[in-house]
Amino acid sequence: MSYVLANEVRPIFPGVLGLMPVKKIVDALNQALREEMDRDERVVLLGEDIGVFEGSYRVTEGLHAQFGEERVRDTPISEIAIIGAALGAALTGLRPVAEIQFNDFLACGMDQLCNQAAKIRFMLGGQVTVPMVVRAPYGATGRAAQHSQSLEAWFVHTPGLKVVMPSTPYDAKGLLKTAIRDDNPVLFLEHKLLYGATSPGGKAQTAVQELGEVFTPAPDEEYLLPFGAADVKRPGSDVTVVATGMMLHKSIKAARELAGADGIECEVIDPRTLVPLDRETIIDSVKKTGRLVVVSEDVMSCGVTAEISALVAEHALFYLDAPIRRVAVPDTPIPFAPVMEQAVIPQIGDIIEAVKSVVYR
Amino acid sequence: MERETALLLYRRMVQIRKFEEKLYQLFLTRPMPGSMHQYNGQEAVAVGVCAHLNRDDFITSTHRGHGHCIAKGASIRALMAEMFAKTTGCCRAMGGSMHIADYSVGMLGAMGIVGSGMPVAVGAAWSSQYRRSGQVVACFFGDGAANEGAFHEALNLAGVWKLPVVFVCENNVYGFSTHYRRVTPVENIADRAASYGMPGVVVDGMDLRAVFDEAATAVDRARKGEGATLIECKTYRYMGHSRFEKAAYRSSEELDEWRKRDPLVLFRDFLLGSELVDAGELEGIDADVDREIEDAVDYAENSPDPKPHDYRQYIFKVNDEFPTHHQKES
């Protein structure tokens, strides 16, 4: 895996230094931003309601107070201008981190992100670098079709962007710091239910209480995590399960249940970054287990599950003992009614069923 | 304003107010699906504008759409049922509060993406112009939306094509947590109309009669084929941005100031002062609306829940002549 920061990386494991680790993704992200802003005054933030209000999910809490108006800028509701201004600033010496309030609204700024930011270095034959991060929450929380999507596949499909999807506080902090130091545009997607915070604009919804030890805290210490390095969140020998974000945790729960009740051992892999994707870890695992289930909260067609399935079909077909199974949102927008939302979002039971089917049980 | 009109408009404002007060209680006292953005304080805008629209005229709405629906004459029962995510809801439990809309009374949708209704309104106005149908489109949007690219593109196109659309900016001072003057370099959003070759007017959005009068001019102009107007209604939202948002970014003094000019109180005082109606009549309307809201809640509660896979029928319109044109769900 060729990656610029890989050799700078010094992961420090939580607890080693005895400092207070943070247990929420929202706090881990906040620390990452604070540390990077402390370290490098080129790092500036912009977005809707991120300053005085401190963010609709509180990720920027305290930063406006600490770093002031100049470095933490409230913007109008203007996604084109937010992403475009981040790009312009990145081209001219700053390292902006933009927040888009929901990933669905990236659609409004799509041209700046996908036609401009993703391609400008390429078109200029490498004359410029584009050190910018766009952060956005994703995932379904009862808010119907325009506020519930998981849109990572759009951006994986846009060469020139890196796409990061952390599932734990530990990963969130290390990956955001790496993203800020990356010289390329990085899309950083954060699952709403994993923040561990209550959105003041929404219902108190969080799923982090029940996640257990996989939800690794982030140490209050400097560390970076490499892009393109998947993390095996649970080792196992029978079935490879690949998942990101909230689905990673549902997969872990499914794996625990399967191990207890059925004696099926899943190896659960979190790619953590979809671009660059750590193909080796996934392929090697499938070569070992002979079975693959891919779980994602984006839609099925041309989605992340499709990509990972194709990858394994190309590189490990003859190691497979069963057809690949995908668990993802069927090709539909997200409906409003909770019973319907639940029906389209992958559930633990769906993952269990898929895993059992590939071991023919 | 005639007596009958006045009474109807009063009723509409009371309906909006009580519909939302009821929902506020419901959200406090029982599990309700999703969230909501309340319209309290802004009633005079939707009601004053829709007063001039026919049933077949169009409107586009926003995430804060309850008031627009009621003002345009949507069924309170169907709206309430949508809030409860029931199959009898106006959107069949597919949209909820954020997308609440009723096409049968000319609503083209409630867009949850800020500013996104504006180009759609322009398209509907173009269609009306093309079809020579005489239909007018009223496009509701917020002060925050006026900073989206969609606002500028929509107004420009409407201006250059002289389309029958009335852009109604509900300047309720805040876009989520942000005071509009922190993100908007002009005092009046209506001033922007000049760039797009249309009149821009500022009106007191708490005063139903003021909104009613300006909207009359704008709708008339649109209907005659003279083109679009931008009306900025200065108004205020009483509640937080959404159901669970506490609005700590504004002072209670500010809220109290605006509440002193509550649109329902202002209009009520006017009606009583003008001797068009007597207090008994207004109380009668209030009581009537109370019953109507209770009935709507009953109706919603007793309506069937959707089944988990009901959504499938709404992804595509299936054309039986061309069955292969529609992908089956994976």
Ligand SMILES: Cc1ncc(C[n+]2csc(CCOP(=O)(O)OP(=O)(O)O)c2C)c(N)n1
């Ligand atoms: C494109 C887009 N950006 C951001 C949001 C999040 N959001 C929802 S409502 C809102 C504030 C809108 O302000 P305004 O247009 O003034 O309408 P109001 O809420 O005051 O009625 C924001 C930022 C969104 N829904 N869509």
Ligand SMILES: [Mg+2]
């Ligand atoms: Mg507003």
